[in-house]
Structures are given as structure tokens and as C-alpha cells.
Amino acid sequence: MPEIRQSDRIAGVHIVEPSIHGDQRGLFIETYRREWFPNGREMVQGNRSNKQAGALVGLHYHLHQADYWYCPVGTIRVVLHDLRDGGPTDGATECFDISGENHLGVFIPPGVAHGFAALTDVVMTYLVDGYYNPSDELGVKWDDPVIAADWGITDPIMSQRDLDNPLRADLPVGRRPYWQMRT
Numbered sequence: 001m002p003e004i005r006q007s008d009r010i011a012g013v014h015i016v017e018p019s020i021h022g023d024q025r026g027l028f029i030e031t032y033r034r035e036w037f038p039n040g041r042e043m044v045q046g047n048r049s050n051k052q053a054g055a056l057v058g059l060h061y062h063l064h065q066a067d068y069w070y071c072p073v074g075t076i077r078v079v080l081h082d083l084r085d086g087g088p089t090d091g092a093t094e095c096f097d098i099s100g101e102n103h104l105g106v107f108i109p110p111g112v113a114h115g116f117a118a119l120t121d122v123v124m125t126y127l128v129d130g131y132y133n134p135s136d137e138l139g140v141k142w143d144d145p146v147i148a149a150d151w152g153i154t155d156p157i158m159s160q161r162d163l164d165n166p167l168r169a170d171l172p173v174g175r176r177p178y179w180q181m182r183t
Helices: none
Strands: 003-006 014-017 020-023 026-029 045-051 056-061 067-073 075-082 093-099 105-108 112-118 122-128
Touching (some): 067 093
Antiparallel strands (some): 014 105, 067 105, 075 112
16 A cells, blocks of 8 residues: 655645556556545646656646656656645745655645756656646746745746746735635
8 A cells, every 4th residue: 555645834735655566577666546645636637747857837826727757767856835824834945856766756736836956867657637727737937936946956947938037926826825725
């Protein structure tokens, strides 16, 4: 059985340490099961992201979509920041590494900003519980001093979209998540 623990920093975030089965042929790892997250919805889309060492993605957030991340190749530094007004962990930031060595997965609920830095060349997979919706693709500045994230890299390689994200304090009215916004 996998070990599934709730983050002690951000409500609703779950970190999964899956069971690993192996022999002389290699490994078998069950990386995701819907039943591990009783308050989650069915994941409806799977995506893959290949990034070179030094790439930084984020911080992104959704008002209505949850993500499940797994990194089978390489190492990423995950950065999470709770944007949900009125929640018990509003304003909390958490950083940790997931990799092809530790096999951790992470469930990220709506309203939690999320990003990653490729500490090595990586292949990352992620599942989402909503189909791509450009109106639910939002962002906050990766280097916002209020968030104070430790990305583990210097001189990140970034998209213009991520560079242009606003500070947390400047998020537009109606685009700021709030606690318990989705059942």
C-alpha cells in the first residue's frame, strides 16, 4: 500500500509515496489511484512535460482544476503556495523535490499555485480533473517576495507568460481563489 500523507503546510495537498515492486527485470510502480483522494474528482486528461535542467514553470493556479504530478525521470523542485482567501493555510508556501529516485506524487487542489524547477533534465507527467480551459489558466509571479519560494536554481529558463504574471497582491478581482470554492 502507498503512504499518502496530507501536507502539514497546505490544506488539501496530498503527497504520495507509492509502493514499489521490483525484481531483476526492473520496477513496477502504481503512480495514481482515484480512491487515494476521497475529495477529488476523476482525472480526465493526462499530460507530459519534458524540460531541460534550469527550466522553471509557474507559478500557475486554477479556480476549478486539480492536478496530480509525478516525475518518473529526473528531479523537480515543486513549489506550492496557497492563494485561497479564508482558508486555514492561506499564504503558506511549501517546497520539496520529487524525482525518478523518490517516486513521490503530489495532488494539488484548485486555488493552490504550483510550479516546478527542473533541477536536472526531466520528464514530468500530470493528470488534471478538467479539460484545458484557457479562462482557468492563471498565474502569480514566480519570484514574489511574499511567496518567498526556494526554487533551487539560479538564472531560470522561463516562458514570457510566466515572467509576466502579476504579484500576489496584484491579482485581479474575481481571479483570486477562496477557500471551499469547489465541492
